Amino acid sequence: MGQYLLARLMSALLATLGVLLLVFFLIHLVPGDPVDVMLGESARPADRSALRTSLGLDQTLPRQLGDYFGGLVRLDLGQSLHSRQAVSELLAQRIPATLQLALAALLVAVLVALPLGILAAMKRGQGWDWGAMGFSMLGAAIPNFWLGPLLIMLFSLGLGWTPVSGREGLSSLILPALTLGTSLAAILARMVRSSLLEVLGEDFVRTARAKGLSEWRVVWHHAMRNAWLPVLTLIGLQLGALLGGAVVTEVVFDWPGIGSLMIDSIQQRDYPVVQGCVLLISLTYVTVNTLTDLAYAWADPRIRLNG
């Protein structure tokens, strides 16, 4: 375990370092002079040189890089050009909303996909199976920036059940969570089905059935227990898509999270904030992925022994 732990942590560390570097170079991808882009070409020379100094763009590249990493150590991500607030502060204000949305979407996905996938596997080739797989195909093809407006049209404007946008109370969370959770639910239902079908063909399932256990008990206590690993792996892998999709979903519902902060900042050309958002989301993703991997290795010795 020790060796696996070390190797896994090392590769996570390297990925983190790469993310930090890429985010640093993001501002150098701005076409032309970033200062021109941010302030417009008609800005006063004094303002321009002030911004250049505050962004450190008047320094040499190695010096800029040094300052950047020095700042990271102190959790100093710079200052918003728009509101003059510290980027770390802005991010901290937005974290709870994004976290709430992502967890709610994950919950929606699991609550929909588990019963659907299990039912599809138990009733293979029948109506339920077709229905579940049809939902899965459809769910994967509906983009969340379309599903969101559709749900708003139906439940907010049509039936008046939920607010159109914003984040006030639990009812405002329902539609964003459904929107973000649907595509994950679609992929997950498919995975639960195929993973369960594989296990259902095994000898121990036949033994359980031969003991006269109810079909439900066979599936839930015997088969599903062995089908979890691929399902959990998929959830871990899809978490990235969830975090990325959260950006779009937040914009659709005007949800005050990291994603809408990022898009607002892109529109205001507030690059330090954009960098901060990308950094936070990616580092969260790397951390969660590493932890999931380690959890599997702990749960299943085959993984850590085979590397």
Add this chain to the structure above:
Amino acid sequence: MADLTRRWLPLMPILVWALAALSADIVTEQAGRIQLQHILDPPGVETLLGYDDLGRSVLSRLWSGARISFVVALGVVTLSLLVGTVLGLVAGYRGGWLDLVLMRIVDVFLAFPGILLAIALAGVMGPGIDNLIIALSAVGWVGYARLARGQVLALKQREHVTAARALGTPGWRILGWHILPMLAAPLIVEATFGLAGTVIAEAGLSYLGLGVQPPQASWGSMIRDGAGYMLMAPHMVLAPGIAIMLVVLSLNLIGDRLRDWLDHRI
């Protein structure tokens, strides 16, 4: 007959999409023409798919948006496939430090969740179709590189490759003639799903205002424009969404079918 429908139905939306993209010049002028007397007109026999908030025909905008979606999808997948395959082939075949370095770079790109890196790149580089293609390809190549490398690692142990090497065939020729053809099947399947993913990604970036700029039409920006008129003119949101869904659904179905079909052959 039922079998024939089932087999060919998924190809229909793709065909319409491609034909619309190729013929979009016919409607370029129409898509931009503002007819004030038609503002927010609902779909009907004479108005076809209706008109938007500026009095532009939704059908012509859908038609002209097909070109953006098609060009971006094709451009991104071609570019990603080319770069990813070449890098994956060389890394897998040569091994050693080259492989090590490339795989670490792949890890870094995989550390950015989903579409996030594309949003950041497109946002920083500025709008426009070229930047859109670059941003999405920067994210897209990684999958093909991983796939190609993994396959090469397995394929280079095969006997026909060993035989070719023993005969003194140069490395590039082994890669091109003896390994690449066997890689084609999984790469084509991956590329089909890649097209579907890119259609959604392009529309998503355009929805966020990071794609093509107004007055040019994109399916994504049409949905955003329509979001403000959902009570008065739901067709503004419905039409582009259905178009995206049909194209993506069909591409995914074709990808599934290709995978099954090619699996049987191998």
